[in-house]
């Protein structure tokens with residue numbers, strides 16, 4: 001059975017046939033701690049006959065979330081340490097995050113901001129806080145790019161989005177506005193003419209970073225939503241999280257990256273999972289991740305290659321952790337490894 005309304009609690013999960021009565025009782029402890037939401041699109045995508053379904057694993061609460069390991073932390077990528085005013089994270093000189101909203105259409109079980117998003121999260125910035133955030137951006141001429149994230153900024157109404165973007169329109173040094181979102185995949189019909197007009201209201205160059213982790217998420221409806229954005233002149237890039245039991249397989253990842261490219265979404269980031277509380281069941285080791293990313297290299301076009309990155313815990317920014325294929329063996333002489341693991345001297349012997 002499929003609900004036509006969003007699913008937001010245990011009894012709705014049970015009514016939709018996504019969990020049974022026994023699970024409903026035990027999972028209360030998880031949902032008291034972390035928010036739950038599935039859109040009808042996501043609920044329909046779940047294969048109820050597959051106990052290891054990669055869509056279910058991303059969105060259905062799991063008892064494993066109650067196991068918090070010592071290295072996990074509430075703010076795994078160190079947002080708070082770089083937040084000069086409410087809603088702004090200024091980690092790198094030329095760009096800021098603007099977290100206008102801490103609500104999402106779905107709550108991913110591995111979310112790196114799971115302690116900040118949801119009904120008990122940090123909420124939505126009010127007018128005064130937004131004014132302070134814009135004043136901060138206006139006062140820092142080095143800010144070239146504003147990244148709306150959260151939460152998912154595309155849950156805001158077109159009217160609210162347009163108000164935000166019209167504020168950015170007046171700030172000359174901001175040239176790029178980027179949105180991080182799951183909406184084209186989890187609620188594709190939301191990408192309509194009104195929302196696209198709002199996204200373009202600043203007159204700036206607009207990028208949308210689409211979050212999807214499994215090729216089944218790129219349904220025909222999701223691809224059509226992306227096409228509406230691209231056809232409107234918005235540039236699409238991807239971001240995915242490398243997740244145990246979801247996409248930790250070179251074939252699955254290759255299919256996902258090819259699906260992005262077919263949809264005119266340029267693969268951008270493949271994130272190593274962050275140390276968010278209760279997410280150790282999703283994490284693989286960096287060596288395992290590097291092996292999967294190396295296997296992608298020989299398998300799919302350069303157009304389809306994402307950069308494998310780690311957000312260094314504590315707010316130290318992103319690092320490219322794809323295995324380096326170059327090693328200096330003597331001064332000016334390198335060993336280069338090919339995608340099959342073969343080693344080649346560079347420059348080659350005369």
Ligand code: SF4
Nearest residue numbers: 104107108111150151
């Ligand atoms: S959509 Fe993004 S911010 Fe929201 S729960 Fe998923 S990962 Fe977290």
